[in-house]
Amino acid sequence: SQQGEEDPQALSIQEGENATMNCSYKTSINNLQWYRQNSGRGLVHLILIRSNEREKHSGRLRVTLDTSKKSSSLLITASRAADTASYFCATDAGGTSYGKLTFGQGTILTVHP
């Protein structure tokens, strides 16, 4: 079963707007990661946030993590048409499962030129 659940399932915005995607999970984690997938093939790692971190930035990406609410959000600022893709959160529960990721169902982002 999938631990992470993304919200919304689909998001449609105009170029230049910000896009926010949310992820909720059920068990404690070692870290949480976000990935992008174009055209239903290989995923690209975007950013990793550890359980003791609350916010992380990478270029136009901002990720927050609230372990008390078991949730994370991914913000893409000043979106571009090239950001159109599916975005997945994935959790690493650590311990004996260290390094093994559980993926959510994904958010489909469409950015209109």
Add this chain to the structure above:
Amino acid sequence: GAGVSQSPSNKVTEKGKDVELRCDPISGHTALYWYRQSLGQGLEFLIYFQGNSAPDKSGLPSDRFSAERTGGSVSTLTIQRTQQEDSAVYLCASRPGGSDYGYTFGSGTRLTVV
């Protein structure tokens, strides 16, 4: 190589046939993972290799599925007696061992069972 390489990129097979999917991870990456993704769905964990440790096979859906990793490098996922529900994109990923790292994924093998 520079990335994770998977072959074939596409495979069409008849129901009941066996298939082998290959993954060539990034050199030096000790951890290797297989996932599958059905149309419009998230990723389903299949199996995980870490160095010389026994693989974590907890995600394999049936005994028709098996995988091996030779010499700590190339991995082969074998599906015996394929069924139509095996149709999916099979994704391989690798990462360095040790501290927190993201996965590097291959482009996947799209398997269609007819």
